[in-house]
Amino acid sequence: MFGKRLIEYVIAFMALIILNFVMPRLMPGDPIDAIYGNELVALTPELREQLRAQYLLDQSIWSQFLHYLYSIASGDLGYSYAGKAPVIDIVAGALPWTILLVGTALFGAITIALFLGIESGWRRGERLDRYLFAIFSIINGIPGFFIGMILIIIFALNLKVLPAGGAITHYAGYTGSEYAIDVARHLILPATALCVSELSWIYLLMRGGIISVINEPFIKTGMLKGLDDRTIRYRYAARNALLPVFTRIGIQISQIVAGILIIEAVFTYPGIGYLLHDALLTRDLPLIQGILLIVTISVLAINFTMDILYPRIDPRIRHV
Amino acid sequence: MLEINDLTLQYTADFVESGIIRVLDGISFYLKKGESIGIIGESGSGKTSLGMAVMGLSGGEVSGEIRFGGVNLLDLTDEEMRVVRWNRISMVMQNTGNVLNPAYTVEEQITEPITKHGLDSKIGAQERASLLLREVGLDSDKLNAYPVELSGGERQQVLIAMALANDPELIIMDEPTASLDVLTRRRILGLLDRIKEERSLLVISHDASTVASLENLIVLYSGRVMEAGKTDLLLKDPRHPYTRDLLRAHPFMDTTKDLQGIRGKMPTLYDLPTGCRFSTRCTQKIAICEERPPELTGCRVRGEDGSQDGDGGTYRRIACHRGGIHTLLQVNSLNKEYQNRSRNRSRTVAALNDISFELQVGEIVALVGATGCGKSTLAKVVTRIFKPDSGEIFYDGEEIHAIDAKRFHKDVQMIFQDPLDAVNTRFHVLKIVREPLEIQGKIEKQEMIRKVKHTLDEINLPSDDIFLKKYPHQLSGGELQRVTIARALITDPKLLIADEPTAYLDPSVQAKILKLLMRMQNTRGMTMLFITHDIALARKVSDRIFVMREGDLVEQGVSSDVIYSPKHVYTKELVYGAEGAAGYIYKSIRS
Amino acid sequence: MYKIQRKTIAAMLLLIMAVSATAAAGADMIRIADPSGDYGYPTPHGHYSRGSGYIQMSLIFDTLVWKDADGFVPALADEWSYDENENAYTFNLNMDAKWTDGTDFTAEDVRFTIEYFKEYPYLWADLASVETCEVVDDNTVKILLKELYAPFITEIAGSMPILPEHVWKEVDDPANFVDERALIGTGPYMLEDYSREHSSYLYHANHKYYRGEPKFEKVVFIKAKDGQVVLQNGDADMAPVKPEAIETLEQNGFTAVYGSCFWNHKLMINHHKEPFNRTEFRQALAYGINRTELVEKAGRGYGSQASLGFLPPESDWYTDDQPAYAHNPEKARELLESLGYQLIDGVYEKDGEKLQLELVIIAKETKLAEILKMQLTELGIPTTVKALELTTLDSQVKNWNFDIALSRHGLLKADPKTLINLLQGNTSWSARYFENEELNDKLEEQLHEMDKNKRMEIVHEIQKLCAKDLPAIALYYPDYYYAANDKTKWYFTKEGIANGLRLPLNKLSLVRDSGELASPRTEGDAPEESRTSESASATETPMLPAPVVLLFIFVVYLLRR
């Protein structure tokens, strides 16, 4: 079964690679223009020749493709002429910040959302549930950037307690704990915005999950066993509602990616998302391709890991 | 040990007019230490809610008392109740797919209540879990299995093992044998027998055979106790119409009669009848039944030999305004003699010789005997066609000759052997069928035709004008017999006497007519005296069988008893002699 | 359990308070913010080709001459002269200049730089016109030109960074030379840190700078999406802002730095295609388009109408003796009708064929395009707008596969050489117009006319021809606003920095004496400014603890319950 899933992921990956490969070649004019065409980059004839040779544009489409595969395999994602650096280096510089932001926000979002979702679903119809459900239903419709901007307007622009963007205070000479606090200060707003916008749908998912298991007989069994409420809520209801919720989170990883993209752009947070946003604005196509490739690999890897882990977590899947 | 007094459970619901759904209503019973008790009833009767109420998990408003070990469980706080659960009372939920937490292994689920209640360490609990599994007959390698890996029977065993985990004094089991195959079911029942030796057991089931081995039985209907008592007595001789109907619907191995459902539907919980809950389906209801619900009181019990005998009511209680299944027809010491005038010698022949019996509301009694044994005479005496020489016949408590003729014949109708003989061949169908109504009078013509059509529809005859205008010779034997049945049914009789109604019909038509009669009996809740010479036929249709021989009623009893353990020599002859014939009939019905 | 939750929340809030309370401040430091931020490694071959990249590099590497708000000022060369006979420029170099590794700066370095850039071309200094460079003595170099070349001082002497020979002579891959030694220059600042992922630069002062101690100990460039936010937040001292933000910022003690006419929105016309190949038609378009309205709407009033000879009125080279094409629909109609078009139901038709244009744009210019579309449609030329991806647009324009297109470019106030790029260059924003022989000749001629007045005349002629032929229609010049606090005085450089960069980030603002030289302050200014800054901080101080107090009250409330 994993074999089959793996093959699917490989096919999906190949499909994206092919798309990456074909798009510039489908564009009108010279693919070099499509790949590097940018009014701000002066392409000298020599450079153009050099690039043509580099991309084997004078050779058959197949050898071009094989070469393309080879360069990807060897970690060469192309060269950003706007950024004057290999794409892989640029991406590598931004990746840790994204991981920090996404890690904090998603950890927060998932923990809080699951907690609230469980408590709210368990108390379905009670006041707490009604309020939470109403609040998060509304937040669910608000785009993340919107939340971000409002946070900026309140906390950065008016109250001036937190920075409006960036990841660190540049050259403030902080070291050690000062540096950590500085990073944390910069992290608070974007992480909160991302957290809140992801929180809402995970909460709704979790609440729905709890509601769908709350009438299952094993919940009654748990109560009959004289277990305390919390054990039943977490070991019985949540544990069983969680698994489908996690699959859904896996499915909706695209949404998370989009959320990151937007939040990083709003907060000029120097991660992959902002990089992509900038690359889109400057049409730095090698960089766009490279980032998307990295994103694809990450998403596929996460999904595949979840696929592998899932049966280990859920005995129901294992024996179907 | 467990004493339940006037337990009432109701839920508020805003979608109901009354705002209240009453699930349990005034339940009282007690269970002594070490005793076992079964609760049966159709689904929706409140059985499971009763179990949940005892466990304190029914939700809703609970009133009354649930005394366990002297303490009213309803007075306990949640925390205190939590300690009672599983430690002192455990419950085996109905074995559905998700009754076990799918995310944990069997071992984790068995040990969980032990460790959570702080009874033992984790290791100790694990040892106990493996012990328990062996006790319920499972390999201990199932400990590491997840619920999805278990078969239905194994799951039931695990559930029971789990219920035993904290060594409770009382175990409540909800449908422990539902949806199990025969062998597994036997294994589980065996397990129940072992368990009830050590602790108290309350088994909830819709299946009477599951609770057959328990000491006491309670019959629950729409949240009220209908009947309660010793299990063996109750199963053999149900006194409440509901109990009887429930058992009739249940396929016991030794049942001879075809299965019959209980007519009508159970009332919905938010729209309960004000009177007796069973009144909407009862075949013997009277005015008071619809006015107020009956109390659960002691009742008389019929002895092994069919004689009446009273029991103080401790072990046998019943909730029925009419004191249980009502006797519709009571015949006491009936005698009738014929003067047989042949060859100038007049001989007195005893056609009926000191006949006594009872017919109860809603039952089918087959009167079996050879030709000339006095069956038809008895029928005619009972229907007031002949007068008996001596003896009394009470219909619904009244001496039949004192009853107004029209009223009597409205209630007591008869179907005759030879349909062609029994109808006026100049009459067409409409006339034939409406004749009793015309005789009864007081009815509009249109209403009469409507009733005729309705009755014909009921017995699957065409009701169009062409058919109504047909004459008896235009009809087949089966059709004609149906017409006579329609004629008999049109006055809504309470007692139907069918005198060899299928004697002139070929087997396949006979089968259809019999099915029809049984269906009509069931839906209309009639009492039927079915007269036949064929004991095999009697076995299939009747609740009880009377055997007659030369004017004597030699044996009467529950059909299965009569068939499987005939007591009278003549009965034995009939039964053994009929085996071949029965086989023949069986085959012809199938073909 | 609820107690625990309350405590957790309270603890988190306390943490936020603690974290919020620490605020950053720098004393002898100036922070400059910009939305794009990253400009590459600040060496000639390492920086991004965009103008901002050049600015970064210019802090480290000095050129021979430089410009301030009023024109050329000495840099590495104290003085310079042109010898007509030899067609050569002679530069007397500043002898105090030293490389930051301590080595003396000599004439050899200049010669080496020219040779090096000939081998490894540098986008910002086209050395095609230079024949050779002779070292006269340690302080003097003479640069001989191949032909007469008017833009020499601007384009080469004023733009070419001088490299240290002793470092670069071994370097054969300058783009990837990111050694510390690559950062040895003669400029006022030295790079301390460059972070690509944060798009930030940190420079510290070169205390041995030959033109005096730099004004700031540290200079920081950071990336910020919105200039107003970082300024108001105190995270930057200088940033580009929206014109509308100026008022608010000025109330907060910031000064506006304003520049216009450096940048141009332009309508490209496919003059290879019917009917656009007809001058009258193009003129009709020019009359039909209400450029005042474009300034008012698309530029929200912050900008000025473009002149159709391309050079803006603020340029020294501008002439007003050219057709202005003031908005005149009647005239446009006249011209169209002269071409045989008839207005039927509000749409011009010729030979039964309705006029219908497609305006191709990139997404960013939607608003401008919307207005143009409405104007043309109203005139009787129904126009549709199609947004394309930039490369596709460029490709279509280059292949003459379009009707009209929106384009944009800068370098307007630079040396008139820019006209050649605009009219005959090979870029997608060039009109590539070769039809007019006279224009072709004049363009060539001005490049080699060393006499500024004569050259001026030729350039005026060119503008007239342009405005008549209209190979493309310049629409309007948006204004550029920056805001800064009073740490230093910023200005837009005359004719733009180096080749005409439209940024107010002249490094002279960061060097004390030259900055003061360039814009001497009046006596009354200083106290006023200090007062504003005081009042600004006075209003800000109570703002800081307010939320902290609120949070604290909330925490107390939570714990008490």
Place this chain on the structure above:
Amino acid sequence: MYKPLILRSRGATIGLTLIVLIFLIAAFAPFICWFDPWDYSSTPLQRPSSVHPLGTNAIGQDILSELMYGARTSLTFGLSVSAISLLLSVLIGVYAGISGGIIESILMRITDVAIAIPSIVVIILVAAYLQPNLFQLILILSLLSWQYGARTFYAQTLSLKQRGYISAARNFGAGNGYLTVKHLIPDLYPIMLAGFIIRARYAIFMEAGLAIIGIFDPTTKSLGLLMHHAMEFAYMGTWLWWLLPPGILLALTILGFSLVGYYFEETIDLRHRSMSSGRF
């Protein structure tokens, strides 16, 4: 008085009311607005006034009119994407389910692969190269969002196939076409309806998301684009009447669709749901 079932649920009633209101705004935008949203004749960047209740944008267009027309585009986009992708889902899912054999395995493998592909990546990639117009964007998004639905309909078809009346119809000699048209599709209507609502919500949200990062046909007016333009001036105090209203309208639209969607999800017991009800 008869009350439709859906109106007995408070959430669904609120949701339905919201959707109807927004539909009315969108449908009657040309009659409600007293400004042409393309008309730039007013002074740019005005504050709200009685003439311009939400002020004007950077080129002097009336923001309220833009908002109403924007709702139009957003709804059109959402509903079109929803309809097309639903059609694809049903076609592929039902066809795979009813055909069986090689067609089934091929189609479902394709579906699984499509599920594995992160759609946002494809959209950005394609948009970066093509700058698609409204119609193309609808197509692209539809082509990228059918897969989850296809799984659901496939599973539903499989379970429906087991039903007696399908076997009975087969016994009477019904072919796949007949079964699909007469039995399967009508049986799937409720799920299709729920799917349609869920998808529409997703597409409307997606429109906003894409427009905000600059991937949307800029020649149209949509809620997302309105916000995209508003963001540029957000920090100048204009956000209150420029950024907030489209944000709120979007949130309300999504909320409306969500509430109705929840109602359907709860009503139709989607036990074998693999359908993504999410936004992306």
